[in-house]
Amino acid sequence: MTDHSVKKNPASIPHSIWHADDLRYAEKEAADSLGITLYELMQRAGEAAFRVARAAFPGASRWLILCGHGNNGGDAWVIARLAAAAGLQVTLLALESDKPLPDEASAAREAWLNAGGVIHAPDSIWPDNIDLIIDGLLGTGLRSAPRDAIAALIERANAHAAPIVALDIPSGLMAQTGATPGAVICATHTVTFIGLKPGLLTGKARDVVGTLHHTALGLESWLAGQDTHLTRFDASQLAQWLPPRRPTSHKGDHGRLVIIGGDQGTAGAIRMTSEAALRSGAGLVRVLTRSENIAPMLTARPELMVHELTPQTLEEGLEWADVVVIGPGLGQQAWGKQALQKTENFRKPMLWDADALNLLAINPDKRHNRILTPHPGEAARLLNCSVAEIESDRLLSAHRLVKRYGGVVVLKGAGTVIASDEAQGIIDAGNAGMASGGMGDVLSGIIGALLGQKLPLYDAACAGCVVHGAAADRLARYGTRGMLATDLFCTLRRVVNPDVIDVEND
Structure with a gap:
């Protein structure tokens, strides 16, 4: 092959x-x-x-x-x-x-x-x-x-x-x-x-x-x-971001994460994001979604706390949370728009992905407590330009996104670019098997979990992308064609514990 x-x-x-x-x-x-x-x-x-x-x-x-x-x-x-x-x-x-x-x-x-x-x-x-x-x-x-x-x-x-x-x-x-x-x-x-x-x-x-x-x-x-001022990030650096946990640590030490999304017909997106967060070490994960998604999600992953998204549960969730991830399966209808409007003033770390980015392109604002994770198409909408312009200079495109929207930007693709006001990096991990639906949803959960474990925005973005790519690279030994986003769940736990001896490979 x-x-x-x-x-x-x-x-x-x-x-x-x-x-x-x-x-x-x-x-x-x-x-x-x-x-x-x-x-x-x-x-x-x-x-x-x-x-x-x-x-x-x-x-x-x-x-x-x-x-x-x-x-x-x-x-x-x-x-x-x-x-x-x-x-x-x-x-x-x-x-x-x-x-x-x-x-x-x-x-x-x-x-x-x-x-x-x-x-x-x-x-x-x-x-x-x-x-x-x-x-x-x-x-x-x-x-x-x-x-x-x-x-x-x-x-x-x-x-x-x-x-x-x-x-x-x-x-x-x-x-x-x-x-x-x-x-x-x-x-x-x-x-x-x-x-x-x-x-x-x-x-x-x-x-x-x-x-x-x-x-x-x-x-x-x-x-x-x-x-x-420009860094290559790969799996060899994971230990600097992910040290061993203290024996006396408890779930509250590792982040209370609220994930918002999963409109009608898109329950899979929020399901993948939430399990990825758990597999990446989040202490507690609360999901706010459509009522019809509750039973299937709890059946598949009982460790999640799943609630219907209402004004009351949203207010309670934002008060409880250390970190918010919003966008996977959110949609661009009134349901999703209202949730984003209530969430945008959250002052703790946030990650915006998928439809949250598409809604942001319609009503731009600038915030510094937020990670944005666009693929080239979403980046083009955020900058009101073509995908070809984005891809012609990915480093410059990421810089322009930070200048316009603030915070940290993850411009996804082969050679993902991470940018903030102070630094830029290129992710040197991952493979062509990741060109399949749901991979971005998994990435959002990984980064959200690392934010909850108190990594700064830029570090959480870099580490999350490396974890994501390294997990997929471990699967690539079986080939890249046919790799599913949910396949990463079986390797994520190993990758986020770089201090553990790899019995399978060593």
Whole structure:
């Protein structure tokens, strides 16, 4: 079975993420501070990528190397020289330009020629027996769709049977946004250098990055002292959010959560949210819903407290609650609107999802005690723009949502983005099996439960998304097709107890 999600060696991938433009300036500053030339960094990059390619494809002896006209191409010149020196059969195609090569790339080109290397035109006939392609066409400076000549090479490489190793970033993938405005390399492996770029983790990244590798090129000490204000979150960090509970703790210590929703025909949404909250450690969960939902919910999950939503039960519930989750199955009719109007002035932590977001788009307001969890369609309604605009720059879209609505925003999708006024993060967990109905309802319950366990809004959002994705990743061993939102209930308990030894896997 082919799995197109980004794979990686967790120990090798940093948690700090760099703005793509900042990283270009930082590269020179770091090299200068350590007395390293940029050409030396280029050689280190080529050597690192060469080692990855050799380790991943030890039997590949006939390499096709595609060189662009920038420093990404310079890395490819270095690899070509190393491959030839190792006795491999190398065919190198290089793009032409009226502009001179950057100094470092020019030096790498000369080293290739001095070693007896041959340069072929980009429209040359490819050898029949290629068994590995190196992509050094475009780097992190991409601002628009690749030009026709480059797009033709990209499409030809993708159509070839040989695996592709991309240098720094797959050509055609935008380093800051993960958008693909035109043709893009579908890499089998990507070796990224120095700092991690956002576009490798969100947007279309999971379709095209393949297995991700990272090397700091010897700049680890300098990088460690930099604050990038953008963080990659994964399952390795769960213990920092979810320490072991005190032996004397009781249910009141772990949050009283009220969940509001489940209009006629949507009882499943509120049912999934409420059980997810219990499975994620909420102390007490009270559900306010339609009267016809009470018996089925109590039958399925007797640990819940389920009541009909009326003005009186809503007032009592808000007085009792530490945290409110509203929106799953809420609907946009008078029943749901009235509940939201009564709830919106709740001063403790809240999470708004689903129809609460659709109603918010109609009557916008700004609050700082609230987490919003839109998918791209809901985000587009909240910002009065198209889904394509949201997806063209997910980090910017999340920032705009925070600026307009306040609090913390969880922009869901492959590479979920978390944003507040002070910080942004990208969730590096989850898989394609989560593209099914009800997953968002489960996420709302998880985050609501963590709010009740006294995590701050931003931390609860980050931890909740990691828990959600990690629970699904544990299920993915059985395949991603056919995964149900309720399947996560059997793995959630394990994931929210990171201190417990995993007997199944260890």
